[in-house]
Amino acid sequence: MQVQTVPETVMQTEITNSAKLTDSLNALAMKTVKIKELYVELRKYKEELAKVHNMSYVASKLFENEKFNHSKPANGRRYTDFIRNLSVNLSFYSQAGYEKLRTIFTLPSLTSIKNHLAKVGCASGILKNALAEIQHKISEGQLSEATLSLDGMAIKKGIHWDSKLKKYFGFDEFPSVPTAENDKKNGSVATEALVYYLVSLDGRWKTPVAYYFTNHVDSKRRAKLTTEILVECANFGVTVTSVVFDGLPTTNLPHIWVLI
Known part of the structure; x- marks a missing residue:
C-alpha cells in the first residue's frame, strides 16, 4: 500500500498559517487583558470622581491641591x-x-x-487695611453699627526684625523715658499688647482694628489713642455705638472721664 506524501510547500504553508493564527490569538489575548485592566482603572476613577463630588468644599480644594x-x-x-x-x-x-x-x-x-x-500692612498702630475690609462689608449690606472694645493682652517678650519695614518690633511704644528709636540696649521690651477691635451689633463680624506694644499706658494716652481710632472708624463708615473696656477694670475710670 502506497502512502501519499504531502508536498513540502503545502506543509510549510500550513505551518506558517498556524503560526500567524497563534500570533493573532496571543495579540487578541493581550488586548483583552489590557481592556480588562482599563475597565478596572476606569471603575476606580469613577469611584474616585464620585467621592470628589461628595466632598465638602474644603476637602475638594485640598484634593485639587494634592493633585497639583x-x-x-x-x-x-x-x-x-x-x-x-x-x-x-x-x-x-x-x-x-x-x-x-x-x-x-x-x-x-x-x-x-x-x-x-509680610506683604500685608499689619504693623502696630491703626490697621487701615482691616477698616477698609469692614467698609467693604458695609457696602455689601452688612450692619455698620458696632462696639469698640479695648483689651490688654499679655505677650511673650521678644524683639523681632521686620525685613520689609527694616525695623525692630517688640519694644514699648510708649516708654516713660524717651529713648532713641535705634537704641536697642536701653529700649524697654513690651510685655503686653493693647488691642482695639470692633464687633458688629448683629455679631456677624469681629475684627481687630489697632494694637500697640507697651508695658503701661496712662489714661491720657489711652484716651488719645481711643479718640484717634474713633475718628478713623467714622472715616471708614463705621458707627461706634459704645466703647467696652475688657480686662482693664482698675484703670478704666480715668480713661472714661478723659474721653467725656
Whole structure:
C-alpha cells in the first residue's frame, strides 16, 4: 500500500498559517487583558470622581491641591489663595499642629506663610487695611453699627526684625523715658499688647482694628489713642455705638472721664 506524501510547500504553508493564527490569538489575548485592566482603572476613577463630588468644599480644594503640588519639589509648588488663607488660619491656632498637618497634606511652610503675611500692612498702630475690609462689608449690606472694645493682652517678650519695614518690633511704644528709636540696649521690651477691635451689633463680624506694644499706658494716652481710632472708624463708615473696656477694670475710670 502506497502512502501519499504531502508536498513540502503545502506543509510549510500550513505551518506558517498556524503560526500567524497563534500570533493573532496571543495579540487578541493581550488586548483583552489590557481592556480588562482599563475597565478596572476606569471603575476606580469613577469611584474616585464620585467621592470628589461628595466632598465638602474644603476637602475638594485640598484634593485639587494634592493633585497639583504633591509630586512637585518644594520650590516648584504653587498654592491658590484659598489654600494660603486656610494655611494662615490653621497656623494661627497651633504651629505645632500645623506642622503635623503638613506631614499629611502638601501645605506651605511656616516660613512661606510669614513671607506671605509680610506683604500685608499689619504693623502696630491703626490697621487701615482691616477698616477698609469692614467698609467693604458695609457696602455689601452688612450692619455698620458696632462696639469698640479695648483689651490688654499679655505677650511673650521678644524683639523681632521686620525685613520689609527694616525695623525692630517688640519694644514699648510708649516708654516713660524717651529713648532713641535705634537704641536697642536701653529700649524697654513690651510685655503686653493693647488691642482695639470692633464687633458688629448683629455679631456677624469681629475684627481687630489697632494694637500697640507697651508695658503701661496712662489714661491720657489711652484716651488719645481711643479718640484717634474713633475718628478713623467714622472715616471708614463705621458707627461706634459704645466703647467696652475688657480686662482693664482698675484703670478704666480715668480713661472714661478723659474721653467725656
